[in-house]
Amino acid sequence: MRIAVIGLGLVALGDALALARQHEVVMTGPVPERVDAINAGRYPLEDPALAPYLRRHPLRLSATLDTRAALKGAAMVLISSPLSLDPATGAYQTVELESRIEMACRLCPGVPIVIRSAVPIGFTERMRTLLEAETVIFAPEFTREGQTLHDALHPRFLIVGDRGAMGARVSAILLGAAMRPGVPVKLMGATEAEAVKHFSQAYLAARVTYFNELDSYALAQNLDAKQVIDGVCLDPRIGSYSNNPCFGYGGYRLPRSAQFLTDTLGKVPAHVVPTLARANETRLAMLTQQVLERAARRIGLYHPTRITPEGDPMLSLRDRLVAAGAEVELFTPDRTPRDFVRFKRECDLVVAQRMTPEIADIRSKVFSRDLYPAV
Incomplete structure (x- = not known):
């Protein structure tokens, strides 16, 4: 065929x-x-x-x-x-x-x-x-x-x-x-299938937001966030999938569906979906403060994958740090290996969504909320 x-x-x-x-x-x-x-x-x-x-x-x-x-x-x-x-x-x-x-x-x-x-x-x-x-x-x-x-x-x-x-x-x-x-x-039905797509993505955004807010609470109360998440996820109704905190949901898909549903719910009473974007912003504001409190002279943002210009939490974090007067360098995949060596050497603090083998050698100066690292 x-x-x-x-x-x-x-x-x-x-x-x-x-x-x-x-x-x-x-x-x-x-x-x-x-x-x-x-x-x-x-x-x-x-x-x-x-x-x-x-x-x-x-x-x-x-x-x-x-x-x-x-x-x-x-x-x-x-x-x-x-x-x-x-x-x-x-x-x-x-x-x-x-x-x-x-x-x-x-x-x-x-x-x-x-x-x-x-x-x-x-x-x-x-x-x-x-x-x-x-x-x-x-x-x-x-x-x-x-x-x-x-x-x-x-x-x-x-x-x-x-x-x-x-x-x-x-x-x-x-x-x-x-x-x-x-x-x-x-x-x-076709319309039901379209609704499934958007509501499933909005649910994933809500799940990311939930575990991020749990992590934010743990940070504020000096709790071990991983222990709390491990305990919560023992409940089979919750499960241990998609539970690793991050800087916020991003990319093209989740933000668009959440915003689309927020705009089109109309007169239908709704409280969860319309608050997702605000919760994302709150998470970024809290993490920005956490990074600034480390008083690093030069802050590096490590972004090893393709950047999504729309809704990328790392870019939003960069903008907030720059607005606060921090000296910030963003490392992206188009840079050379020599640039990466210099980046790791010269940055006093490196902010990363996830711990990866490439930054394992500078683990001591990495800020990440990756509680289940692969390395």
Whole structure:
């Protein structure tokens, strides 16, 4: 089967790599360097599962700048377009996504057009009505940052926003790409599937916020936060997953869903979701004070992964420290190894979300709330 993937981002690439074991997959998007890299077998994906997967499995995967060529002969189309937010209203901007859906429906009549982007609740039904196309389907992805391919290959569940034959067809294809046996599948209405996506991300944001507030309390009361968390998580209703404190939830996904739900709850009485952003800000303010109290002459912020300009807590922390008059240097992956050696030597305090092997040698001057370090 030929499958077209519109998009060149992490979600699109994870889907394409998983499906290309069994299908001919063609990706398309307007970024020439990414198209060239994919065609050369250099997949721009940070995931420890990638290298062993490529060694074991031959793939039929290519990319093109020509969307029409990618869609020609496709038996299924996946669309993974990151949506920007209107800076004035905070609403999702969907014009570009709408044009891609319309093009796919026009060039691939009768073919499932599967939206993988996190869209506003009600968007899929609106597009179905507008285009008179029941083939437009929403199937949310639940991959984690840094483990996109792993989660595409080993999903814990699949949700497809169509209860009919088309939804069953899409779920069967996605299941075929999975390497995990017995993946549960839930077929539901398109709007319900959209709500699942946003509310699940808002719940994760709330869970991060909960353990961060527990950690903040422990810091203020001079308690051992790890002992408290270990005890709390013994309750099987809570569990010991996603319980490691951090500087705040960030990235594109969690903040956007939390803000979207806050803006769209309207007259529905709500108290948890609307307070998440404020709780995030409170956490950053407390950590800023903790860092400043260490009276370091030069503060280094260690950010070893790709920076998400929108909602990155490390960038927010930097801005707060600079506003307080601190001398701050941010280390990012584009810097050279020589820069990293100098960075570790010259900074009196290094702030890091997580302890990693690269900074284990300067552990004594690292500030981190990583209570379950891998090193």
